[in-house]
Amino acid sequence: MSISYSDRARCILKHCQNLHEEPKLCKRKFVRSTILSTHTSGVTRIFSRTNGPIKDFFECSGELASCGCMHSEQKVIMDLVGSIHNPVFQYLMIISYSPCTQCSNIIIASNMIDCIVYDKITQHDLRGEDRLYQVMPVITVRKLEEIAAGGHRGELCFIKRWSS
Numbered sequence: 001m002s003i004s005y006s007d008r009a010r011c012i013l014k015h016c017q018n019l020h021e022e023p024k025l026c027k028r029k030f031v032r033s034t035i036l037s038t039h040t041s042g043v044t045r046i047f048s049r050t051n052g053p054i055k056d057f058f059e060c061s062g063e064l065a066s067c068g069c070m071h072s073e074q075k076v077i078m079d080l081v082g083s084i085h086n087p088v089f090q091y092l093m094i095i096s097y098s099p100c101t102q103c104s105n106i107i108i109a110s111n112m113i114d115c116i117v118y119d120k121i122t123q124h125d126l127r128g129e130d131r132l133y134q135v136m137p138v139i140t141v142r143k144l145e146e147i148a149a150g151g152h153r154g155e156l157c158f159i160k161r162w163s164s
Contacts, residue, residue, distance in 0.1 A: 009148035012036065012092065012117060015045055016141045019096035019119050025052025026069040027062035033072035034094040035080055035113070046091065047083075049075035064124070072096075073103035077110050090114030097122045098138075104128035108135055117144055 015034055024030040034048040051072040053060055061067045073095060080091065095118045099107060107113045108131070116132055119141040132138045 006148050006150050009144050012094070013141070013144055013148055015094055016117065016119065016144070019094070019141075022050060025050060025060065026067060027060045028064065028067050028069075030096070031072045032096045033076040035076050036092045036094065047076045047079040049079065051075070071100070071103050073099050074106055077106050077113075080112055081110060092117065094118070096120065098126075098129040099132065100125040101128040101131060104131045107132065115139070117141060 015036060019032050020030065022030070022032070029051075031051040032048065033050075035046050037044045037046050049072050052069050054070045058068060060069050073093070076093070091113055092115045093107065093113050095116065098118045098121045099116070100122055104127075107116070113136070115136055116138045117140070118129075118138070122128065129138065
C-alpha cells in the first residue's frame with residue numbers, strides 16, 4: 001500500500017524535530033545528520049550522528065574551519081557504508097544545516113544518498129548545497145512542512161522521485 005505525499009512528508013518531518021537537540025560537542029556549532037531508509041510503505045531511521053571530536057579524548061579548538069571536529073554528515077555516511085545495511089535501497093539524509101562542499105562530495109561519492117532535507121543554510125560555504133542540487137533533490141524543512149500541510153505542489157517532484 002502506497003502512502004500519500006503529504007503523509008510521507010509528515011513522516012520525514014517527525015525525524016526533523018530533534019535536529020537541534022542535545023549538548024554541543026563542537027564549540028562552534030551543533031549539527032545533526034540522520035539517514036532514513038525510504039520504502040513505499042514508510043520511513044525508517046537507520047543512523048543519526050552529531051558533529052564533534054572523533055574520539056572522546058580529542059578536544060574541539062573552536063576555530064572556524066579547523067576546529068578538529070568531524071562533521072556529522074561524514075560520521076553518518078561512514079556508519080552507513082560500514083554497515084552496508086541494504087545496498088539495494090537509496091537513503092534520505094536529514095541535516096540540521098546544509099552540508100559544506102567537503103561533506104557534499106562525500107554524500108555524492110557514497111552513491112547511497114538519494115535526497116537531502118536540511119533546516120538551516122551554512123552561510124560560510126554555499127557551494128556544498130549548490131553541488132548537491134546538481135545531482136539529487138534537496139529541500140528545506142520549511143518546504144517539507146508546506147508539502148505536509150497539503151500545499152506547495154511545485155516541490156512534489158522531490159517526494160515523487162524519493163518515493164519511487
